[in-house]
Amino acid sequence: MTQISGRIVAGIGFASAATAQELIDLIAASLAEAGLDATHLAAIATHKRKLGTAIPLHVAAHFGVPLRLLDDGDLTMLGLAEGAAAAAGPLRLTKRKSRYATCALADCAPGFSVASFGQPPISSAAMASSRLATSLAGP
Numbered sequence: 331m332t333q334i335s336g337r338i339v340a341g342i343g344f345a346s347a348a349t350a351q352e353l354i355d356l357i358a359a360s361l362a363e364a365g366l367d368a369t370h371l372a373a374i375a376t377h378k379r380k381l382g383t384a385i386p387l388h389v390a391a392h393f394g395v396p397l398r399l400l401d402d403g404d405l406t407m408l409g410l411a412e413g414a415a416a417a418a419g420p421l422r423l424t425k426r427k428s429r430y431a432t433c434a435l436a437d438c439a440p441g442f443s444v445a446s447f448g449q450p451p452i453s454s455a456a457m458a459s460s461r462l463a464t465s466l467a468g469p
Contacts, residue, residue, distance in 0.1 A: 337372045337438035338364075338422065339398075339447075341415030342386065344376075348430035350388035356428045357389070364423045364435055371395045373444050375414040377405065381451055398448035408434075418442055 340357050374390040378399035390397035405413035411425050411432035419439035
């Protein structure tokens with residue numbers, strides 16, 4: 331295990347049946363297992379396709395950290411939760427599972443910046459809403 335950096339990214343993955351509370355509980359349990367608490371979180375990370383639901387936004391808001399969205403090129407072959415976490419730095423805690431969700435924790439690498447990590451959800455949400463509005467506009 332690496333030394334506590336005070337800056338942790340939680341990578342998450344989840345099925346459509348998952349709830350925000352399930353993810354919140356899983357992240358809290360994962361942090362506790364690693365000997366950490368929510369004050370160590372720097373960000374929540376997941377694949378950008380997961381923004382099709384508000385769950386990751388609720389989870390990030392609950393912990394008071396930014397949500398960062400990654401695309402296929404940002405992720406490793408580890409799987410969604412581990413890949414999203416590992417994009418920030420070395421894994422501290424490998425994938426943990428609940429019924430419909432997964433979580434992994436990574437220490438932020440030296441020089442890590444949330445601002446340059448993945449994409450913020452605002453641009454993706456704005457694009458999705460503009461596509462929805464134009465798709466409903468009709469001929």
